[in-house]
Amino acid sequence: MIASNKIINFNAGPAALPQEVVQQAAEAVLQYADSGTSILSIHHRGKYFLDILEESKQLVKELCGLNDDYEVLWLQGGGRMQFAMIPMNFLNEGQTAYYIDSGSWASDAIAHAQLYGNVQVLSSSKDHNYQQLPEIPSTITSNAAYLHLTSNNTIYGTQLQELPTVDVPLVVDMSSDIFSKRIDYSKCSLFYAVAQKNMGPAGATLVVLRKDMLSRIKRQLAPILDFKKQVEKNSVLNTAPVFPIYVSLLTLRWIKEKGIEQIEADNRQKADLLYAEVQRNTLFNCQVEDKDRSMMNVCFNGIDKTIEEAFINFAQENGCTNIKGHRYVGGLRVSLYNAISLEDVKYFIAVMQEFELSRH
Ligand SMILES: Cc1ncc(COP(=O)(O)O)c(C=O)c1O
Structure with missing residues (x-):
C-alpha cells in the first residue's frame, strides 16, 4: 500500500496546526523566552504576556488590512459565547437583528439572538439541506441592529465567495475561514473566529470590532459579557487564556511569513x-x-x-x-x-x- 509514515489530521477543529508552530509552542511549554518559566505559568498581566497580546493584536490588524478604527479582542467561551454576546450587546429594544440561516451554526446563532430581542431570518437554505448558500438580500431596512452571516459553513462545506456590501452593521462568524484567503474585512462592523481551526488551540476566540459599535451598547451587562468593558480592559478583564493566545500569535507570524x-x-x-x-x-x-x-x-x-x-x-x-x-x-x-x-x-x-x- 501507499507508504506513509506520518499522520495527516483532517479534523474540522481542533485542527492541525503548522508543524513549526507546534514545535515553537512545545519549546515555550518547557520555557518561555528568557522568563525561566513555562508559557503555561506566565502572569497574564505581566510584561511577557502583554507583549504577546500587543503583537497579536497588531498582526491581526495588519493581516486584515484594518486601521485603528478597529479593536481586537481575545475572549473565551468559543463561538457560542459570541452567538450570545452579539445580541446582548447590539440588539436593543425596538430593533430587529437580521440573520442568514446557512447552516447549523447560523441557526444556533439565531436561537441565541431570539433570547434577547426581535430576530428576522432573511433567508435560509434549510430546505436544501444547507447544500447551497441562501440568497443575501441587498436592501435591508436601515434601522436594523445588524446583519449576521456565517462566511464558511463547516458542517455542510459551503462558503461565501465574497462578503456582501450592506448599509447596516455587518457581523460575520469567520470561525472556519479566517486568514484562508483575501477577504475585505473592512466591510464588517464585527467579525469573530474561534482559534481552533486556522489559528491555534481551543480556548481563545478572536473578535474584531469597529470602535463605533461600542456606542450602540445600551444594556446593562455583566462586565465579562460587555464588549465596552472588554475593550477598556484590553482583553485581560479576567485571567486570559495565555497559551491559546500565544499559539495563535505563532500562527499569525507563520501566516504573515507565508x-x-x-x-x-x-x-x-x-x-x-x-x-x-x-x-x-x-x-x-x-x-x-x-x-x-x-x-x-x-x-x-x-x-x-x-x-x-x-x-x-x-x-x-x-x-x-x-x-x-x-x-x-x-x-x-x-x-x-x-x-x-x-x-x-x-x-x-x-x-x-x-x-x-x-x-x-
Ligand atoms: C462556523 C462555526 N461557528 C461556530 C462554531 C462553534 O464554536 P464553539 O464550539 O467554540 O462554540 C463552530 C464550531 O465548529 C463553527 O464551525
Missing part, C-alpha cells in the same frame, strides 16, 4: 484537486452546489454507507484521520485549513485512488 496571497493560492489548488478527484472517482460524489463549495471543508459522500465506512477505515490505516462527516449530516468531510499542505492533499487523493482500485 503571505495571505500564497495561502489563498495553495488553498484554491488543494480544494480544486480534491473536488476534481471526488467527481472523477466512481465511489464518491459531492452534493454541494458547485458555486458555493468551500475551500476549507470538503464535504462529500460515498456511493453508499458501506463504502463510506470502508473508506474511513482504509484512510485511517493509511494515516489520514478524522475524515468522518459531522454527526448531523454523516458522509465524509476533509478539512483543508491552512496547515494542510498540497502534498498532504495529493497523498490523500492517492489513498482515494488506491481505495477505488481495491474495490473493483
Whole structure:
C-alpha cells in the first residue's frame, strides 16, 4: 500500500496546526523566552504576556488590512459565547437583528439572538439541506441592529465567495475561514473566529470590532459579557487564556511569513484537486452546489454507507484521520485549513485512488 509514515489530521477543529508552530509552542511549554518559566505559568498581566497580546493584536490588524478604527479582542467561551454576546450587546429594544440561516451554526446563532430581542431570518437554505448558500438580500431596512452571516459553513462545506456590501452593521462568524484567503474585512462592523481551526488551540476566540459599535451598547451587562468593558480592559478583564493566545500569535507570524496571497493560492489548488478527484472517482460524489463549495471543508459522500465506512477505515490505516462527516449530516468531510499542505492533499487523493482500485 501507499507508504506513509506520518499522520495527516483532517479534523474540522481542533485542527492541525503548522508543524513549526507546534514545535515553537512545545519549546515555550518547557520555557518561555528568557522568563525561566513555562508559557503555561506566565502572569497574564505581566510584561511577557502583554507583549504577546500587543503583537497579536497588531498582526491581526495588519493581516486584515484594518486601521485603528478597529479593536481586537481575545475572549473565551468559543463561538457560542459570541452567538450570545452579539445580541446582548447590539440588539436593543425596538430593533430587529437580521440573520442568514446557512447552516447549523447560523441557526444556533439565531436561537441565541431570539433570547434577547426581535430576530428576522432573511433567508435560509434549510430546505436544501444547507447544500447551497441562501440568497443575501441587498436592501435591508436601515434601522436594523445588524446583519449576521456565517462566511464558511463547516458542517455542510459551503462558503461565501465574497462578503456582501450592506448599509447596516455587518457581523460575520469567520470561525472556519479566517486568514484562508483575501477577504475585505473592512466591510464588517464585527467579525469573530474561534482559534481552533486556522489559528491555534481551543480556548481563545478572536473578535474584531469597529470602535463605533461600542456606542450602540445600551444594556446593562455583566462586565465579562460587555464588549465596552472588554475593550477598556484590553482583553485581560479576567485571567486570559495565555497559551491559546500565544499559539495563535505563532500562527499569525507563520501566516504573515507565508503571505495571505500564497495561502489563498495553495488553498484554491488543494480544494480544486480534491473536488476534481471526488467527481472523477466512481465511489464518491459531492452534493454541494458547485458555486458555493468551500475551500476549507470538503464535504462529500460515498456511493453508499458501506463504502463510506470502508473508506474511513482504509484512510485511517493509511494515516489520514478524522475524515468522518459531522454527526448531523454523516458522509465524509476533509478539512483543508491552512496547515494542510498540497502534498498532504495529493497523498490523500492517492489513498482515494488506491481505495477505488481495491474495490473493483
Ligand atoms: C462556523 C462555526 N461557528 C461556530 C462554531 C462553534 O464554536 P464553539 O464550539 O467554540 O462554540 C463552530 C464550531 O465548529 C463553527 O464551525
